[in-house]
Amino acid sequence: xxxxxxxxxxxxxxxxxxxxxxxxxxxxxxxxxxxxxxxxxxxxxxxxxxxxxxxxxxxxxxxxxxxxxxxxxxxxxxxxxxxxxxxxxxxxxxxxxxxxxxxxxxxxxxxxxxxxxxxxxxxxxxxxxxxxxxxxxxxxxxxxxxxxxxxxxxxxxxxxxxxxxxxxxxxxxxxxxxxxxxxxxxxxxxxxxxxxxxxxxxxxxxxxxxxxxxxxxxxxxxxxxxxxxxxxxxxxxxxxxxxxxxxxxxxxxxxxxxxxxxxxxxxxxxxxxxxxxxxxxxxxxxxxxxxxxxxxxxxxxxxxxxxxxxxxxxxxxxxxxxxxxxxxxxxxxxxxxxxxxxxxxxxxxxxxxxxxxxxxxxxxxxxxxxxxxxxxxxxxxxxxxxxxxxxxxxxxxxxxxxxxxxxxxxxxxxxxxxxxxxxxxxxxxxxxxxxxxxxxxxxxxxxxxxxxxxxxxxxxxxxxxxxxxxxxxxxxxxxxxxxxxxxxxxxxxxxxxxxxxxxxxxxxxxxxxxxxxxxxxxxxxxxxxxxxxxxxxxxxxxxxxxxxxxxxxxxxxxxxxxxxxxxxxxxxxxxxxxxxxxxxxxxxxxxxxxxxxxxx
Amino acid sequence: xxxxxxxxxxxxxxxxxxxxxxxxxxxxxxxxxxxxxxxxxxxxxxxxxxxxxxxxxxxxxxxxxxxxxxxxxxxxxxxxxxxxxxxxxxxxxxxxxxxxxxxxxxxxxxxxxxxxxxxxxxxxxxxxxxxxxxxxxxxxxxxxxxxxxxxxxxxxxxxxxxxxxxxxxxxxxxxxxxxxxxxxxxxxxxxxxxxxxxxxxxxxxxxxxxxxxxxxxxxxxxxxxxxxxxxxxxxxxxxxxxxxxxxxxxxxxxxxx
Ligand SMILES: Cc1cc2nc3c(=O)[nH]c(=O)nc-3n(C[C@H](O)[C@H](O)[C@H](O)COP(=O)(O)O)c2cc1C
Ligand code: SF4
Ligand code: SF4
Ligand code: FES
Numbered sequence: 001x002x003x004x005x006x007x008x009x010x011x012x013x014x015x016x017x018x019x020x021x022x023x024x025x026x027x028x029x030x031x032x033x034x035x036x037x038x039x040x041x042x043x044x045x046x047x048x049x050x051x052x053x054x055x056x057x058x059x060x061x062x063x064x065x066x067x068x069x070x071x072x073x074x075x076x077x078x079x080x081x082x083x084x085x086x087x088x089x090x091x092x093x094x095x096x097x098x099x100x101x102x103x104x105x106x107x108x109x110x111x112x113x114x115x116x117x118x119x120x121x122x123x124x125x126x127x128x129x130x131x132x133x134x135x136x137x138x139x140x141x142x143x144x145x146x147x148x149x150x151x152x153x154x155x156x157x158x159x160x161x162x163x164x165x166x167x168x169x170x171x172x173x174x175x176x177x178x179x180x181x182x183x184x185x186x187x188x189x190x191x192x193x194x195x196x197x198x199x200x201x202x203x204x205x206x207x208x209x210x211x212x213x214x215x216x217x218x219x220x221x222x223x224x225x226x227x228x229x230x231x232x233x234x235x236x237x238x239x240x241x242x243x244x245x246x247x248x249x250x251x252x253x254x255x256x257x258x259x260x261x262x263x264x265x266x267x268x269x270x271x272x273x274x275x276x277x278x279x280x281x282x283x284x285x286x287x288x289x290x291x292x293x294x295x296x297x298x299x300x301x302x303x304x305x306x307x308x309x310x311x312x313x314x315x316x317x318x319x320x321x322x323x324x325x326x327x328x329x330x331x332x333x334x335x336x337x338x339x340x341x342x343x344x345x346x347x348x349x350x351x352x353x354x355x356x357x358x359x360x361x362x363x364x365x366x367x368x369x370x371x372x373x374x375x376x377x378x379x380x381x382x383x384x385x386x387x388x389x390x391x392x393x394x395x396x397x398x399x400x401x402x403x404x405x406x407x408x409x410x411x412x413x414x415x416x417x418x419x420x421x422x423x424x425x426x427x428x429x430x431x432x433x434x435x436x437x438x439x440x441x442x443x444x445x446x447x448x449x450x451x452x453x454x455x456x457x458x459x460x461x462x463x464x465x466x467x468x469x470x471x472x473x474x475x476x477x478x479x480x481x482x483x484x485x486x487x488x489x490x491x492x493x494x495x496x497x498x499x500x501x502x503x504x505x506x507x508x509x510x511x512x513x514x515x516x517x518x519x520x521x522x523x524x525x526x527x528x529x530x531x532x533x534x535x536x537x538x539x540x541x542x543x544x545x546x547x548x549x550x551x552x553x554x555x556x557x558x559x560x561x562x563x564x565x566x567x568x569x570x571x572x573x574x575x576x577x578x579x580x581x582x583x584x585x586x587x588x589x590x591x592x593x594x595x596x597x598x599x600x
Numbered sequence: 601x602x603x604x605x606x607x608x609x610x611x612x613x614x615x616x617x618x619x620x621x622x623x624x625x626x627x628x629x630x631x632x633x634x635x636x637x638x639x640x641x642x643x644x645x646x647x648x649x650x651x652x653x654x655x656x657x658x659x660x661x662x663x664x665x666x667x668x669x670x671x672x673x674x675x676x677x678x679x680x681x682x683x684x685x686x687x688x689x690x691x692x693x694x695x696x697x698x699x700x701x702x703x704x705x706x707x708x709x710x711x712x713x714x715x716x717x718x719x720x721x722x723x724x725x726x727x728x729x730x731x732x733x734x735x736x737x738x739x740x741x742x743x744x745x746x747x748x749x750x751x752x753x754x755x756x757x758x759x760x761x762x763x764x765x766x767x768x769x770x771x772x773x774x775x776x777x778x779x780x781x782x783x784x785x786x787x788x789x790x791x792x793x794x795x796x797x798x799x800x801x802x803x804x805x806x807x808x809x810x811x812x813x814x815x816x817x818x819x820x821x822x823x824x825x826x827x828x829x830x831x832x833x834x835x836x837x838x839x840x841x842x843x844x845x846x847x848x849x850x851x852x853x854x855x856x857x
Contacts, residue, residue, distance in 0.1 A: 057767035064769030494775035501690035
């Protein structure tokens with residue numbers, strides 16, 4: 001009898017060969033394998049397990065971790081509506097509901113004919129051109145009712161996504177303000193030539209003089225990181241570019257990869273020469289999969305120009321190449337040690353640190369992990385010198401920062417400023433009116449009110465990974481915080497108790513307030529959770545998960561007070577809400593099907 | 601430069617050797633730090649966070665943190681025990697723990713730690729997750745309702761038994777234990793009662809069949825002595841009745857639930 005697994009060998013073997021049957025590439029293999037049926041078939045796991053020498057439990061465990069991998073059929077068309085607060089403000093929920101009714105499917109379920117599923121997903125990085133969705137992992141922007149109707153038709157007609165109108169997929173850069181990084185266009189290879197001329201040690205010296213700090217959020221000195229990694233003993237050294245860009249409201253790396261990819265790869269190559277690496281990885285978030293072909297083409301072009309590969313620019317001892325690894329819908333994989341686990345084909349759980357990646361990174365070897373923008377900036381420094389760069393920005397925040405501006409403003413998009421720019425300057429440049437609040441650096445950052453708009457974007461005042469979400473006075477800041485809390489709950493990796501359970505408790509509390517059962521008692525509970533998550537969580541996600549609630553309670557208390565119908569503690573359980581399932585099953589919604597509701 | 605290879609734990613001097621973590625050195629010195637995912641026989645994991653201490657003023661998991669010379673470690677303080685109690689409450693509401701009907705009651709490290717830390721109620725609303733049992737195996741039963749995701753069975757099966765019978769799947773609050781079988785059933789794995797993995801679960805998930813309640817509740821390991829006295833008794837597989845213990849104290853999960 002033909003082994004069940006053999007029917008899968010046909011499409012799996014080429015994938016396995018491409019990855020040299022390397023179990024470290026498990027995630028990449030699974031992503032490719034899923035393309036065949038739209039999910040990972042149970043028999044396919046048998047084949048992979050045999051060929052890779054991995055237990056089935058490991059393959060299922062990895063698949064189960066990533067939102068974009070499915071072990072069950074999830075439709076020929078998998079539609080995911082981006083659900084950042086900015087998508088909400090642009091009406092994504094109504095559009096999703098409309099597509100659901102059009103196609104007779106409930107959110108989160110697969111249609112009865114197996115044709116499609118519709119669900120929400122965390123921010124897809126298109127906040128400046130939302131609402132957005134992903135269909136089979138390809139992004140569509142600027143959703144309108146017409147566009148959604150057309151999408152419904154295309155699905156009903158079973159037209160393959162590759163044949164859908166190109167205009168649906170026309171993602172824009174929206175660069176509104178250029179400074180030294182976005183405004184310059186050095187010839188590909190020029191920074192590498194400068195490096196070879198001045199020597200690796202001197203280039204590192206220039207990067208240290210520039211006082212460049214990481215653009216991914218934490219702001220660690222890039223020069224020191226490269227030096228620590230160079231000096232760490234190991235058989236191999238690795239360069240990793242963090243293009244996971246999962247922080248809601250952040251989309252500058254998307255534009256850098258779309259229009260400045262050469263610069264990013266060149267920065268990685270500089271790093272490789274300095275630390276002595278021959279292999280590098282770009283970890284590209286699954287939401288940006290549509291950029292993959294373009295990025296592969298840029299890499300190929302660089303190989304042809306001898307800017308990558310063996311004997312780069314004729315230097316016999318300068319060998320370096322870059323592979324692109326895709327993520328699969330897990331924000332936590334932006335955390336550098338979780339990212340490395342994911343690169344190794346594992347569940348994206350942050351490691352115990354120390355040791356840090358500079359000494360024990362990919363395959364436990366010394367590894368530099370930097371943000372996309374950080375690598376791009378190193379090219380400029382290599383070409384124009386560290387002192388020049390250090391002269392831009394402020395004393396402790398040198399250079400420029402690219403902000404991803406979205407929300408209530410006339411001109412959302414990318415704005416590059418020297419560090420030290422005030423929030424009010426940015427607001428006036430992007431045409432924001434009647435602004436109530438700005439969320440700086442996404443849900444894990446800070447939310448500020450108008451009396452703080454004279455504060456500055458800089459590591460010493462308002463550090464940011466780039467997100468700048470604007471809310472005008474019509475917005476309900478409670479709902480903003482609630483959206484962010486749901487994000488953290490969905491993205492907690494689940495490794496440690498405080499964050500795994502705490503993010504659920506927190507989102508339950510916010511839902512309780514939203515249902516009108518809140519009392520001041522709940523504020524004390526939230527404060528207690530915050531202290532616990534800050535002090536006992538395993539990584540930055542847990543540490544910052546309470547920030548959005550605490551910030552908005554401190555600054556926009558009336559948005560909460562409105563929901564405090566009670567002075568004393570009230571349980572979260574609501575009998576009338578519990579009956580909603582029965583109402584749905586019986587198709588009733590008349591007064592007789594409701595209990596008396598006092599709070600509405 | 602200080603040559604001392606000691607640190608202080610709540611004021612007591614604790615010697616340590618190269619490579620030991622805080623909890624390992626503390627246990628070697630006979631000092632108890634609450635813990636659940638740590639088991640001295642396995643590589644530390646660092647996930648439950650019960651073992652959190654303050655080391656030189658900074659909170660950290662003592663099962664993974666290495667001591668430094670003269671480090672000042674605080675463990676048995678009100679502040680830290682309050683946090684540990686909250687972590688326990690989180691674990692209790694996350695799963696379904698009906699201790700009075702649990703075969704592991706009295707031998708359960710979760711329950712015993714809750715007594716140790718005076719946890720009087722689960723405090724939070726219960727999540728009541730839906731986690732079906734796996735009774736497929738002839739000799740063993742898996743009651744996932746009680747799983748605290750400590751990954752000890754995963755480590756034991758992988759690192760000691762060389763089998764990979766257990767693994768974690770899912771993410772976040774949907775994280776859950778799976779077994780290595782296409783059917784998803786324990787009976788279809790190569791699991792055996794002789795496996796190390798059959799004997800490491802700190803709670804009542806992996807249970808031997810047909811020996812239920814052989815030792816009466818009230819006469820079990822932690823009924824006799826608190827967990828701080830014997831954190832890892834040979835209690836996972838009770839062998840016979842011991843002395844008559846005092847009546848069972850009121851149960852953590854039933855009070856003002
Ligand atoms: C939950 C979490 C998510 C993160 N996501 C990203 C990300 O998407 N991109 C990024 O560059 N850094 C992210 N970071 C920061 C990285 O861990 C790391 O500090 C950074 O990639 C280092 O690069 P840099 O020094 O160039 O900033 C994240 C950190 C945490 C805790
Ligand atoms: S804090 Fe959250 S995301 Fe980080 S390890 Fe713990 S559960 Fe995972
Ligand atoms: S079954 Fe037991 S040992 Fe295994 S993870 Fe769950 S609680 Fe830990
Ligand atoms: S015992 Fe240290 S984290 Fe679980």
